[in-house]
Amino acid sequence: MKILGFFRKRASASAARERLQILLAHERASVSGFDLVAVLREEILAVIAKHVQVDSRHVRVKMERGMPVSTLEVDVEIPFDARARAA
Amino acid sequence: MGKVIVVTSGKGGVGKTTSTAALGAALAQNGDKVVVVDFDVGLRNLDLVMGAERRVVYDLINVIQGEAKLAQALIRDKRLQSLYLLPASQTRDKDKLTAEGVEKVITALKSAFDWVICDSPAGIERGATLAMRHADAAIVVTNPEVSSVRDSDRIIGLLDSKTVKAEAGERVEKHLLLNRYDPNRAASGDMLNVDDVLEILSIPLLGIIPESPNILRASNIGSPVTLCDASSTTAQAYFNAARRLAGEAVPVTVPGERRSFFEKIFGRKAA
Ligand SMILES: Nc1ncnc2c1ncn2[C@@H]1O[C@H](COP(=O)(O)OP(=O)(O)O)[C@@H](O)[C@H]1O
Ligand SMILES: [Mg+2]
Numbered sequence: 546m547k548i549l550g551f552f553r554k555r556a557s558a559s560a561a562r563e564r565l566q567i568l569l570a571h572e573r574a575s576v577s578g579f580d581l582v583a584v585l586r587e588e589i590l591a592v593i594a595k596h597v598q599v600d601s602r603h604v605r606v607k608m609e610r611g612m613p614v615s616t617l618e619v620d621v622e623i624p625f626d627a628r629a630r631a632a
Numbered sequence: 633m634g635k636v637i638v639v640t641s642g643k644g645g646v647g648k649t650t651s652t653a654a655l656g657a658a659l660a661q662n663g664d665k666v667v668v669v670d671f672d673v674g675l676r677n678l679d680l681v682m683g684a685e686r687r688v689v690y691d692l693i694n695v696i697q698g699e700a701k702l703a704q705a706l707i708r709d710k711r712l713q714s715l716y717l718l719p720a721s722q723t724r725d726k727d728k729l730t731a732e733g734v735e736k737v738i739t740a741l742k743s744a745f746d747w748v749i750c751d752s753p754a755g756i757e758r759g760a761t762l763a764m765r766h767a768d769a770a771i772v773v774t775n776p777e778v779s780s781v782r783d784s785d786r787i788i789g790l791l792d793s794k795t796v797k798a799e800a801g802e803r804v805e806k807h808l809l810l811n812r813y814d815p816n817r818a819a820s821g822d823m824l825n826v827d828d829v830l831e832i833l834s835i836p837l838l839g840i841i842p843e844s845p846n847i848l849r850a851s852n853i854g855s856p857v858t859l860c861d862a863s864s865t866t867a868q869a870y871f872n873a874a875r876r877l878a879g880e881a882v883p884v885t886v887p888g889e890r891r892s893f894f895e896k897i898f899g900r901k902a903a
Binding site: 557558559561562564565566568569572573 | 777778781782785786789818821822823824825828831832
């Protein structure tokens with residue numbers, strides 16, 4: 546029982562440490578005023594627009610903050626006839 | 633020329649005022665000429681913690697507004713010849729604390745004292761940025777707890793961008809003062825330990841002040857703990873921190889542990 550209690554408690558400080566590490570890595574990056582996701586979204590949109598016509602509302606860029614990696618999710622809806630029209 | 637120190641944290645209630653009084657007194661006990669300056673306009677407390685609340689006549693705002701001379705506003709400590717207090721205003725508007733006014737006062741204090749220690753208000757607004765504006769060095773007071781560590785990180789960012797030194801491309805020395813450390817809770821793992829906080833904040837450690845009833849007693853009687861309870865481990869921790877601040881290489885012992893840190897400095901990683 547005592548050992549169990551020990552591990553349960555041990556988890557709380559290390560959970561605090563891990564949460565802080567992830568949070569602060571991202572806060573330090575964003576405080577400088579540089580919004581990475583917004584910049585990526587703009588540039589991805591520009592690249593896509595060179596080849597197909599898409600509505601900018603149908604391009605979603607999402608960032609899931611993590612450690613050691615964050616994941617970037619790009620979701621683009623391309624209408625059926627967009628390619629033909631661009632070409 | 634004296635050295636300007638800001639005692640700051642972002643978060644309120646972590647021990648800035650307590651530490652300003654204890655460190656100011658410790659440096660003065662060493663014979664240095666020290667002034668502690670309360671920047672917490674509207675919520676002044678340094679006078680109370682120093683036991684000088686009944687002797688306040690003029691304050692920082694009066695001096696800035698030209699209603700009193702600096703010498704009239706300075707209160708000399710009754711116990712220590714070389715320790716002075718410049719109180720904050722309790723009633724005046726915070727906007728009266730102007731950048732030019734603060735610069736003038738700090739410049740004058742710097743030429744008259746060895747140490748000018750500025751007790752910052754909480755937050756990251758004007759009061760806090762004015763308190764850090766002219767600092768040569770900063771003491772970042774942090775409790776081993778998530779929100780305090782996060783706010784300290786934010787304050788470190790401001791020290792690196794919003795100070796006169798930072799704007800001139802120089803560095804403000806930064807020191808971590810870990811306060812309210814409870815060795816039992818750190819050992820049981822339900823409180824961030826020294827390594828955790830150092831690793832996250834990546835600034836050199838000035839000292840570790842234990843959670844202690846001595847602090848409450850000291851504030852009850854209006855005396856810095858280094859004066860009223862000089863032999864306590866709490867006061868000793870402050871004395872050692874003061875020596876490190878003055879540049880002495882004193883190893884930091886972790887309360888409840890045998891090991892000690894010696895000039896443990898991490899390089900602060902950019903995100
Ligand atoms: N090491 C400590 N042990 C116990 N109580 C403390 C300690 N440091 C500060 N306190 C208490 O915490 C409260 C806030 O401290 P204070 O110095 O006023 O913080 P701040 O100036 O950062 O708002 C006070 O009641 C003080 O007595
Ligand atoms: Mg305070």
